[in-house]
Amino acid sequence: MVDLVGQYQEIKEQVKSSMDNVLNNAAFINGPEVHAFQKELEDYLSVKHVIPCANGTDALQICMMGLGLQPGDEVITADFTFAATVEVIALLQLTPVLVDVEPDTFNIDPKAIEKAITPKTKAIVPVHLFGQCANMDAIMELAQKHNLFVIEDNAQGIGATHTFEDGTKKKSGTIGHVASTSFFPSKNLGCYGDGGAIFTNDDDLAHTIRGMVNHGMYKRYHHDVIGVNSRLDSLQAAVLRAKLPKLDVYNAKRRAAARKYNEAFKGQANIVLPKTVNDCEGICDCCDCHVFHQYTLRILKEKRDKLVQHLNENGVPCGVYYPIPLHSQKAYLDERYNEADFKVTNQLVKEVISLPMHTELDDEQIDFITKLVIDFLND
Numbered sequence: 001m002v003d004l005v006g007q008y009q010e011i012k013e014q015v016k017s018s019m020d021n022v023l024n025n026a027a028f029i030n031g032p033e034v035h036a037f038q039k040e041l042e043d044y045l046s047v048k049h050v051i052p053c054a055n056g057t058d059a060l061q062i063c064m065m066g067l068g069l070q071p072g073d074e075v076i077t078a079d080f081t082f083a084a085t086v087e088v089i090a091l092l093q094l095t096p097v098l099v100d101v102e103p104d105t106f107n108i109d110p111k112a113i114e115k116a117i118t119p120k121t122k123a124i125v126p127v128h129l130f131g132q133c134a135n136m137d138a139i140m141e142l143a144q145k146h147n148l149f150v151i152e153d154n155a156q157g158i159g160a161t162h163t164f165e166d167g168t169k170k171k172s173g174t175i176g177h178v179a180s181t182s183f184f185p186s187k188n189l190g191c192y193g194d195g196g197a198i199f200t201n202d203d204d205l206a207h208t209i210r211g212m213v214n215h216g217m218y219k220r221y222h223h224d225v226i227g228v229n230s231r232l233d234s235l236q237a238a239v240l241r242a243k244l245p246k247l248d249v250y251n252a253k254r255r256a257a258a259r260k261y262n263e264a265f266k267g268q269a270n271i272v273l274p275k276t277v278n279d280c281e282g283i284c285d286c287c288d289c290h291v292f293h294q295y296t297l298r299i300l301k302e303k304r305d306k307l308v309q310h311l312n313e314n315g316v317p318c319g320v321y322y323p324i325p326l327h328s329q330k331a332y333l334d335e336r337y338n339e340a341d342f343k344v345t346n347q348l349v350k351e352v353i354s355l356p357m358h359t360e361l362d363d364e365q366i367d368f369i370t371k372l373v374i375d376f377l378n379d
């Protein structure tokens with residue numbers, strides 16, 4: 001699914017020398033590499049504050065802590081996402097309210113959000129799933145109208161740009177009040193272990209969060225709030241500093257692979273291509289609306305599971321993200337949920353398949369994969 005070894009070969013010298021630097025300085029935690037990376041990422045995103053932390057799950061949790069959400073507050077998020085999103089809501093004893101997604105973009109459906117808003121609702125967590133921003137025009141409008149926080153889960157979307165209806169553009173993760181991201185190795189900007197970060201343009205919130213990631217300390221050994229221990233280590237920051245300047249190139253390579261997949265699959269009766277929100281399908285070189293963390297198709301006529309098996313038998317890795325809706329997971333069952341409200345997610349879990357997508361994918365590999373898929377579906 002990913003080729004991190006191939007990618008490493010290209011940046012080996014840089015990574016090794018910056019890791020060497022860290023080893024020679026022995027500033028393993030909060031060293032100069034972490035500060036430098038933080039500044040470089042702030043510049044890349046055009047955001048005022050980046051607060052590095054230990055992983056993307058912590059990042060989400062700390063966003064919610066920083067906003068002062070309290071037990072019983074309702075937080076609306078997508079039924080079709082990685083469990084980390086709902087996990088931290090529940091862990092903080094907030095009330096997760098899962099809602100359905102859109103069938104074409106796989107992203108949270110603003111109409112479903114609106115329907116789920118109650119007087120207890122405090123925040124919306126849109127997930128920029130598979131590398132494309134959720135409908136942030138509609139979501140920001142709803143948030144404003146109902147006085148809600150927006151926490152963007154940008155673990156899959158780093159580097160993507162959202163173009164608003166009025167033409168203004170913003171990088172994903174810089175649109176809501178605060179955002180989280182993950183540097184898990186397979187993410188679009190991945191380190192060689194765990195890592196994450198929080199982004200915000202709010203000075204006060206940034207200050208609160210900077211203390212929270214470090215045991216609630218704003219002055220050494222003075223603990224003003226309950227915090228956590230969540231830090232990005234300097235070795236990971238060194239890797240990220242080597243990769244950040246290449247992020248746009250990496251994402252362009254992903255888009256090029258997506259374009260090639262799309263061309264091959266166009267017109268196939270049992271395949272629904274991933275939708276990109278703008279007219280150039282997000283796969284022209286001028287546009288970065290989709291960074292294809294995953295290239296995900298819908299396979300119709302109940303052929304998905306057999307296709308997965310066929311690809312595996314032929315040595316082609318593939319993934320089903322995600323096979324079970326969160327509202328059906330044992331940990332997150334809630335009697336208030338009604339199956340009729342999750343029609344799209346219930347359908348998607350049976351149809352989606354993600355094909356290999358990474359920066360080292362070549363034309364020959366894509367030709368091989370697409371031919372396997374098409375021949376199988378037409379058989």
Ligand SMILES: *Cc1c(COP(=O)(O)O)cnc(C)c1O
Pocket residue numbers: 055056057058081082084085127153155156181182183184194195196
């Ligand atoms: C990967 C991911 C996370 C969690 O990130 P970790 O760094 O693995 O904790 C959260 N949300 C989404 C949507 C993700 O894809």
